Amino acid sequence: MKKLDIDARGKINLTLDVLFKRLDGYHEVEMIMQTIALKDIISIELLSRRDIVLNTNCKKLPQDESNLAYQAAELMMKEYELDAGVSIDIHKNIPLAAGLAGGSSDAAAVIIGINELFELKxxxxxxxxxxxxIGADVPFCILGKTAFARGIGEQLTPLKSLSGLSILLVKPPYCISTKEVYNRLDVKNIKIRPDTKAMIDYIEHQDIDKIASGLCNVLEEVTIRLYPELGDIKKRMLEKGALGSVMSGSGPSVFGIFENIRDAKRAADDFAGTDNWIFVTKTE
Known part of the structure; x- marks a missing residue:
């Protein structure tokens, strides 16, 4: 095999709780993460020379060592002493810095792809x-589906698959620094926290109404204070029939769970004509 394509799927957070700041500077979290059908396409081709070549259709995406996909390829080559290189082409569909793990998913796809391409097993x-x-979200992006995450997000417990939920994503036309959001978070004074244990039970019983009503992300306290329009997006989604709505990750993407794809598309029409990026998808 000399070339293959890998799907790099985005993720959303059904819950996100921050427990405390660790001595290493990271924050201890508990969250439930979910893969969605929105995806980048990663094409990986074997090179005879020991090199990494990265190309992309996204002008804003770096094509050097600062790119997580590049870092993933470099790590695999060093770790397993590979004697050849790879050319990586990233066809970007997941928006940048959106709270949807686009960069982490690309890195995960490169790790999976190189493992397959070089038959490392x-x-x-x-x-x-x-x-x-490479990053705290990369292990989940390799695992996929539905999972409970602890630590900095790397300690994963697979949950019952929550595939087929109709999702509307809305991302305003700006990016948000995850580091800044966490730095601004006052962990000791978080007002509303998710009931993670209850959410795991709702997922086990596939109770969509309770899952939707249990959506919660403590980082909203920071991000929505900085960007109040995100709260307006949540409100509009609920008014247009969403069973529940919440921000994903540190934002700025907001998603809503709908009863069916038709309702999600109808709600999407309400956001047409704005500067927002709008996408209807499903959980996988």
Missing amino acids: IPKDELMTLGER
């Missing part, structure tokens, strides 16, 4: 441990 759990060295 490295087990998934080892790839996930390796991915943690």
